[in-house]
Amino acid sequence: MVKTFANASGMKRLLSNSACPAVLRQTLPIINRSWAMDEGLHIEEDHVYPNIVKGYQRLIGDMPGLADALKRYFSSTGQHDHSVPTKVWSTPSVTIGRTKFSPVTVQQKESRIIYLDHQQVPVAGEIQIVFKLGKGSDTYLIGVRRYLPAPLDAANPLTAFPEFGAIVVLSALGDLEIIPATTSIHCSTSLAASWKTNTLIVKNTSRI
Amino acid sequence: MPSNEVIGSELVDLCMDETQQRRSRPIRDALTKEECRFLQNSIRTTVRPPSHRAPPSNLGDEGHGKLKADQWRSLLEFDVPVALAQLWSKESQSETVAAEVAERKEKMLTATMYLSIAIELGTSFSTSRKKAEQYTEYMIKYLQLLLHLYPSMALTANQHTALHVGPLLPHFGPAPGWWMFPFERLIGALQKVNHNYQRGQHSFFVDLLIKPTNHLPKASSR
Numbered sequence: 001m002v003k004t005f006a007n008a009s010g011m012k013r014l015l016s017n018s019a020c021p022a023v024l025r026q027t028l029p030i031i032n033r034s035w036a037m038d039e040g041l042h043i044e045e046d047h048v049y050p051n052i053v054k055g056y057q058r059l060i061g062d063m064p065g066l067a068d069a070l071k072r073y074f075s076s077t078g079q080h081d082h083s084v085p086t087k088v089w090s091t092p093s094v095t096i097g098r099t100k101f102s103p104v105t106v107q108q109k110e111s112r113i114i115y116l117d118h119q120q121v122p123v124a125g126e127i128q129i130v131f132k133l134g135k136g137s138d139t140y141l142i143g144v145r146r147y148l149p150a151p152l153d154a155a156n157p158l159t160a161f162p163e164f165g166a167i168v169v170l171s172a173l174g175d176l177e178i179i180p181a182t183t184s185i186h187c188s189t190s191l192a193a194s195w196k197t198n199t200l201i202v203k204n205t206s207r208i
Numbered sequence: 209m210p211s212n213e214v215i216g217s218e219l220v221d222l223c224m225d226e227t228q229q230r231r232s233r234p235i236r237d238a239l240t241k242e243e244c245r246f247l248q249n250s251i252r253t254t255v256r257p258p259s260h261r262a263p264p265s266n267l268g269d270e271g272h273g274k275l276k277a278d279q280w281r282s283l284l285e286f287d288v289p290v291a292l293a294q295l296w297s298k299e300s301q302s303e304t305v306a307a308e309v310a311e312r313k314e315k316m317l318t319a320t321m322y323l324s325i326a327i328e329l330g331t332s333f334s335t336s337r338k339k340a341e342q343y344t345e346y347m348i349k350y351l352q353l354l355l356h357l358y359p360s361m362a363l364t365a366n367q368h369t370a371l372h373v374g375p376l377l378p379h380f381g382p383a384p385g386w387w388m389f390p391f392e393r394l395i396g397a398l399q400k401v402n403h404n405y406q407r408g409q410h411s412f413f414v415d416l417l418i419k420p421t422n423h424l425p426k427a428s429s430r
Contacts, residue, residue, distance in 0.1 A: 019335045110257060156299075164321055165328075189260060189285075195300065203286055206257075
């Protein structure tokens, strides 16, 4: 019953949070010892999507823009001498925290995300591929194409409420870019705006 | 002055009369049929993560059933504010709408937005003193605007209690750690236990623990 309660209330997540009072955080080791909950980053490899993940190998040339995106990624992380590999190990989904993310070809609902770009500005995008560079690598990367920003002069009734946190974007997608699978990626809820065609309202609803 | 007369009673009577008059003029702010269809269409076409339970797409019609807390939250977190912003904001309202009506609808939209922001801040999985202060600020703004829009409305106990949540956040941490939803789920599970109306024959808690694991010997029928 305690386990059910803890799972339901997200107790471990609460205790891991820096905002949680220190007195309560001291109980975290006891909970960790009592049972291991399904937390952290892991890959669910039991899903079968043969057309996408057969052997988990995918040639980089099969996905337009992936080689260039990897070059930009290595450059931005200071790995200038890292040569672009010829293949990556793709996977149908990655779970970060308790949230599952998948490429748009697998599950559209799990593919729309909000993440921080290199200037720490929240941007909305769509996951195209989830992969790791080496079969034994622990780092999962996400290939994402961000939604292009809506023109500033476009009528937007949500601008009066910046605290609401909705982002208004065009439904057109930009170039592929690579981001590491970290907790700064959030799932989002999105809706086509009625005031202009090809415009989306996207909001972070990951409850973090 | 007669001894049984209360000083200022005429003012009290005047206030009571005004209140009675206000109460006798009910304010109709329900969504129109077209607005309701717009909201339903928005709910239907929204792409939301699988963990978010969508509100019923026939919301507002008869027979959509009782909404779960999660559905109310989804509604107030995204669906209702976004739909109303597209219907009632200054930019969206047509020029044929009377200025008074347009202004009122805009205020109603603002109140909805305040409530949505307050709920998001209050139920977040992370919190801070700043978030707690912002929560209280938006909840007060929402209630003030509500009283401005509906002067005859009496605030409920829940609306009063909502103002106590802000000061508790820095003390107890994020609300999901101490809210009552886990107990609600437990009560839901207990209500589903088959007891054949024979109370006291069995422990509901033992049933709950044994049924999922099924590793303990079953009770003998003797």
